């Protein structure tokens with residue numbers, strides 16, 4: 001290695017070491033403004049911790065589902081083409097509405113990741129309502145039952161008893 005190259009590497013190393021926090025990461029992305037953080041940091045745990053204020057019913061959720069979910073998951077929630085959340089259906093034996101052990105996770109995932117092409121675009125009320133619709137279509141809540149932070153953790157999911165809580169079994173919980 002030439003002296004010039006060595007000097008260049010040393011200078012670069014000093015520049016990296018002194019340019020602060022930004023130099024520690026891969027230099028990708030855009031820093032979030034403090035006001036944006038809650039939108040990205042929302043996490044709902046199985047017991048319902050982290051559920052936001054707001055509410056919705058299946059009756060309200062029907063039109064939201066039709067407008068924002070049906071084209072991928074099917075008009076009735078059973079036909080897909082992608083992982084229909086209602087039933088079990090012929091093409092999908094493990095729909096989220098009946099297979100997932102916690103209704104709270106349905107909210108967490110929907111709010112965080114759906115619609116697939118516009119994630120985090122649902123308001124809290126819209127997310128509660130569309131989750132209520134999925135639960136209603138799976139026979140787990142009534143059409144006008146209010147789904148909110150209080151009632152959602154109490155929904156008894158049919159597959160709950162077929163799953164185990166690994167953290168509980170290990171004697172430690174991260175939450």
Ligand code: HEC
Pocket residue numbers: 065068069070071072073082083084085094095096106109110114115116117122130131
């Ligand atoms: C553009 C297509 C599209 C739209 C619109 C869409 N989804 Fe999805 N959805 C997907 C895809 C793709 C997956 C699978 C993602 C993965 O596995 O990473 C998925 C997965 C899901 C799952 C988990 C399914 C399972 O069995 O694990 C749920 C629940 C869900 N979506 C609900 C919704 C709701 C509610 C809406 C409307 C607010 C919605 N989706 C809108 C494409 C879509």
